[in-house]
Amino acid sequence: MQTSKVLPRLGAILLTYRCNAECDECCFECSPDRNSPKFDIEKIKEFIDQISKKDGIQLLVWSGGECFLEYQTLTLGIDYAKKKGFNSRCVSNAFWASSIEQATKKLLPLKQSGLVELNFSTGDSHQKFVPIERVMNATVAALQLGMKVFIAVESTSSSKFKPQDILENELYVNNIRGRELEKSFSIEPTVWVSFHDNNNYDYGEIIGNSGGCEGIFDTISIEPSFGLMGCCGITSNHIQELHLGKISEGNVYERYLAQQDDFLKLWIFTEGPEVIVKQASEWLGVDAPKFYHKCLYCAYLYQSNEIRSAIAENYHFVEERVLKKYQTETVLQSAFTS
């Protein structure tokens, strides 16, 4: 198809599906008892070797599950990534930060190995397992070590814990507010999606749907069950077409880029799964379902035979528009990169 492609900017390694917590709506159903395969460090090195020296990739993201449960592999992996030219970000629930001192002790070796950013998740569900004080201890320690910190707060319109509660937390007020450290800190609400019929959250104005999906061509990722993944979206494990095979099955970078030979993925990238489901429903003459997250639309469109057939029969009506948008994106990316 096209010669020029959108290049990924991030690498991601989901180290484990085990977690100290067991949040109600964890998208990967992580828990302390989850029987998760483990990555050995040699597999991780193989992945890093394959993506190193590729244009565009700037950062490796270490996630899970709870990646700090595999602390030794995490430290070795971050160190190896640094040697290959990558800085690292970790995504964690901060369970390990029982005090600022303890958090500093945990983070210092990682910082020395190449960790530059931490993303913490918290909110009503997370706090049943990890008190907010731990998130704040980890935040203060990371900022004091010169790292960036982002906190994602799970949000529905009925959430009790809000981002503002972080900004009013005593540890924030005493250690961060009004100081230089504050410039390296950010916080955002993120849509907390229900995967169960008995939890019907109301999201009010909080919507995570609109627009194309950057994640599909932005992040080359591996996880311990399926290997190479087309994205790290919250429903990706349930979409066969996003499982790209074991790491050892060939050049991971080329296999990842080959996703851009698939028209449906180009459409997901440029206009997003919500637009696709609405358009396909219109072709079928039925009402489109409503979801509160683009990854739920994505899982629906891949799992519905009717929607897939409608796309296969009618995509030529939108093909030119989608390809033009895709080509514009590749041109823009190469202009900004150069």
Ligand code: SF4
């Ligand atoms: S802390 Fe994160 S990974 Fe762990 S159970 Fe909760 S949502 Fe899942």
Ligand code: SF4
């Ligand atoms: S919308 Fe689909 S392709 Fe994009 S991140 Fe979600 S599951 Fe992945």
